[in-house]
Amino acid sequence: MTTTVTKARDAVPGRPRTPRGGRRGSVLGSTGLYLAVGVAALLFLVPFYVLIRNAFATDPEITGEEWTFFPTDIQWGNITEPFEDTTVDFGQSMVNSLVVGVLHTVGTLLVCSLAGYGLARIPYRHADKVFYGVLFTLMVPTAVTFVPGFVLVSSLGWIDSYRGLIIPGLFSGFTCFLFRQYFLGFPKELEEAARVDGLGYWGAYWRVVVPNSLNFFAAIATITFINGWNSFLWPLVIGQDPSAWTVQVALSSYMTNQTVNYHLIFMATAISLLPLLLVFLFLQRWLVQGIAQTGIKG
Amino acid sequence: MSAMSNSNWSRRSLFRAAAGMAAAGTLAACGGNNGRSGGGSGDSLVQYFHAYGEAGTEQAVKRYAKAYKDANVSTQWITGSNFESKLFASLLTQNAPDLFEFHPQIQLVESGQVADLTDIIEPVKDDFNQADIQSHTVDGKIYGVRMIDDPQFFFYRKSLLEKAGLEVPQTLDELLEVAAKLTTDKVKGVYLGNTLQAVIRPMIWAAGADTLDAKNQPAYHTDGVVGGIKQMRKLFTSGDLLLDAPADYWDPSALVQGLTAIQFCGMWAMPVMQKALGDDLGIFPFPKVGDAGKPSVYNGGWSMFVNAKGDKVDEAKEYVKWLWIDQKEYQEDWALSYGFHIPPRTSIAQSAEKLKSGLPAEGVKLFSDYGHFDNIGWTQAMIKATEDVFADSVRKGGDPEASLDKCDKVVGAELKKLFG
């Protein structure tokens, strides 16, 4: 047990390792390295910069004669504008997205991790066939089953409800696949120890497997939350009533048919990214080490 | 029809069973149901509107609905590009709207999706623009009530043409010349929208051709149209055409922000343009293409339909009759208080002060002199086929004859499905 834990800790990204090729370690090489990373990072940040620039500018400036790198007069008032809009309840849509995002994440982790563990670790004659059945769903484009799926969910009476927004998305073949890969590589010794303690599969799973896999759960949680937050077409048709809109649906409603309100669109987009950045900054340090423990490793 | 509803019913009960399973097998309800109260009461209706851009339109639609005493009408206001996917997906379910706005489409009639509204329109039929009645009629039955007519034509900055000593173009050739002379390093000559889709039908008509003829046979594959496409290609590659503007043709931004001197747009945007540009604004129809041509204007618009598959067809029809037949005050408000649209009711259009003078009056004249209306048999598949022609031949530079031949195949197959 202790061995694995230390092994996992080895992979903590923040911890300095012997840098590769570091023996050359010249100041020149290191400068070049940071220069390359710096340039790449700048390029990656350009779209965010554009987003922020537009969010704090006036419309004439966004569409001005020349590109201006910084708004000459920063419009702080733009921040509250999405929340003052009477036609779209932006605040409510943020709340909906948060509720849906959190429940979606918790539910997906619960359902898919159990299934992944079952597929990876519990001996059953037809486990392979079941696994291929799961793998198959990855190949079917979701956009294609979209309409039948929607008709089905609406026959359940789940339109305009959190149920309708959350439950159909819980059964992700992809997440189940990732969990299976991870549990395949989970050290058997730990479960042996659980057996000595007299635990069944269920008990061993909750008392030993899950507590030792929190990194991986955090990694999957990050990805699941991001995907849930960003999904658009499903919430669009499920949320018939504006009170059931998620933030992506609200965003799209700013891009209305006529007279585009640029700064409002960009500001609302920027605000909609904030919770994700918080989630990400909070969870990201587990991301690499969590994924380092999946089956898809070197 | 009865077979269809039968199978609907049995499927529905199947899903109920499945729902029970789902609830027992996985999570029970999580989170509240924040939707509308589950149906049953006969006095609540749901209507779908696409999001109009003009300020005040959404409030207006809701205000009309509130004034109606016999039912509680709730409105879904759906952003432009999402309107079709949401409308059509919902129409397949029990959560379908009871009434919705759309364009006349023969498949909606053939598939039994929209209800026959002849009985409510018949008494006032003569007061409607007859072209609007015709475009909603299949086999003598009228399936939708036109709310607004939206003529589409060119808007131009008078000052820029005057400065360059140019006349308003009378032919497509002249439009090309004018565009070339107006183009500077800051301002392009003309804007037709990023995809050119808006000018396809106007160009076909301006070339003296049509989409379908009176016998529902293809009428667009003519030498005039081929010539027009070649001219359009020339314009597209000339560097005088504004491309990839941030807002599309339906938005007045390109003209107002000075990105272009001439823009194809709709009458709805006239108030915004007038506010921004004052008197520095003129209009002209799509100029004639070739010698046999004639200037043209596309009279688009929106109509109200009743969902025939819903369970409140009569209530919905009552509401449509109340608002779009009886309440002339609201109809005029809807057409003229926000953007400019032409009321399809002759009596309203004639008494409307706002349309009697100045640029709006010119717009009305273009509408009546050169206007072409929707043909209900010209379906989405056919529209898409002609869009492909423009994509292939104008934007990509392919041979017009070849792409029109390809279009013929699609349209032919579609016509065969519809009319046998």
Next chain:
Amino acid sequence: MSTTTELDSAPSAPAKASPARPRRGLRGSGTFNFWLFTGPFLVGLLIFVYVPIGWSIWLSFFEARFTVTPSTFVGFDNYRFMLENDNFTGALGTFTVFAAIIVPTTWALSLGLALLVNRLRFMRAFFRSVFFLPTACSYVAASLIWKMSLFNGVRFGLANTVIGWFGVENVAWLANPDPPWYWLVIVSARLWLQSGFYMILFLAALQNIPDELYEAAALDGAKPGWQTFRYITLPQLRATSTAVILLLLIAAYQAFDEFFNLLSKTTWGRPPLVELYYTALGDNQDYGAGSAGAVILTLLIILVTLFQGRIMGFGRGEESK
């Protein structure tokens, strides 16, 4: 945790047996436990994924316009219609081009970023965050930024401003297919959105390579840099690379959002799903033809994945675990 006890005390024979004979718990009743763990997921998968898939397949044999409960059986007509449809078959070609560009580029870029970040001694977390950040952005938001500010065709677009410094005229990036600049717009958007995620996968894999391997290589006289990369790092990343390429392939096949948002009314640059949307699922509402196209596409994805698995040994990697 209350669910644990509830489910354990469920009145089913094997469940009762397991607390009674705890020592046999892990070994015994495999079948029951298998279904206990996978059951909830599989039931959901059946209802919300397999029922719609089955429904789609059923629809593909019917004339289904403006309805998903059709009654006119047409056999393979819809399949014939889709396979004879130049635009659809052309879209399958487009996909191949797109996959051929985007899969190797994303692979190389994310591996490159991972290698760079992995060598950093300070500010590593900062740079890793910067590269991962775009993953949080939705395709809708990215398309908006790309279309309205970066690559619009007018003078105040950033791309046009930058090339303007070098005296180059404004380019219509999206409207004009000749030259096909639209690929630059789409590929850059997708790279920006995706690379960070795959970089994390590679970073994780790089950190799993035992240091001893490098030490041994150094003793054997391998020069640091290209040689170690070629003979140590790359082979060690084989499993990750295989998985990344599989995921990228599936993602490329299912590409929809950025194409849908960035290109409209074109006959080029359309991946199969966009083509299906326009031919069948959009305004046209022909669910029969749309479903037939979907089935064809799914079969193709399965074929390519199997082929890729055969070549790169995805299956083998798993079984050896």
